[in-house]
Amino acid sequence: MEKLRKLCTYMLQRRSHILYKNKLLTGYHTSSVRLWRDKVAIKIEEKLAVQHQGVFNEILAKKKADKAAFQTAIAYYIAKEKLYRRGHVEFIEAALHQMKEFGVERDLSAYKALLRVFPEGKMIPKSVWQVEMFHYPKQQSCAIELMDQMEYHDVCPDREFGCILESIFGAEVHAFRKFRRMLYWLPKFKNATPYPIPYTLPIDPIELAMLALKRMVIDNQNKLTVWKTLEAEEEPLEDTFIVSAMSPEQKELIEEHPETKPLIVEGGYKTWLRNISQIYFVLRADPNPENFTKPSDDSRYEDEEDLFEFTTIFEEEKPKSVSKALSIHEQPDGTVLGMCITGTSSKNSLVTWIRYMQQTNPKLEKIPIVFQMRTPESGLQVIETDQEKNASKFIS
16 A cells, blocks of 8 residues: 555656646647647647637527527538537537637536537546546636536536536536535535525616615615706706615714814725626715724723722622614724715715705705715826926927
């Protein structure tokens, strides 16, 4: 057993050394025949990739880009290469790039149909050495790339997918290990978030804004208000919509806010709903330092005899100060008093938002408000100094 263990260790070290050497010397060969063969193989692969890409383009020109057209392209290739399946790796890679155009990037049956393009029974390793030496590396890498795309689009494989994969590569190869990891982890990650996002997002920007604000607010009593400027007033500053989020507790905090201290409108910050971004703004106040200052440690040691704060029934109780319970909106970096998403993310829309909120919060009319804008439309501005201006005049 000791000799076998040493032999396995030597073979694994030798394999890693060869892989590292080949990685360093990619494209550099001492044999001109080997270099010529590699160039010919690359040209054949590029030709097959262009040919398979043309198959999908022809089907797109004749039929509507949907699941049926995608299945037709796969059936056409299998009927054409029924015996040898020439260029099946290039065909699968071309199909993976075209799945989004056909709208099947999240369809498990489409990935199963692509997996059936591999020839069955020919690539199953027959020994442990073939398993560890990455038997049929090009085909296994293609299968792993297919499962990577499934993982990116949150498509969880099932047991039928595993049976197809096992009939192609066997149950011990690296590609099947990837399937096992996906089958274990993806269901856990899928149900991990307490605020799931629907896979098909709404097209209406108002619904998207409401969905984003619902995910960000932490108060269960929060209420969303939607205003359309054309409907709310006759001559608005601009034609847009405003989705505002505010709770009754935040309204009370606005009423308690002193009139001498200004409120700040900050933004815009980005939040993502899958691949769609939303820009939101926050109405906040500066934090109250009295709520976040800790008591000094000197008061603990005023009495040396009462070092460990032991009390008995014969001693009088010492009064202790009771601190005010803070709300969830009062944070060390500021008190959040409201959030909004507008259609244009401009300063005029934020001024309109404040004006609309004054209808239910009259105290806002007496409080000064400062706008700290960081919207995408406000880019970098070049400020020229006097010396640069004089130099430009001299050059001209």
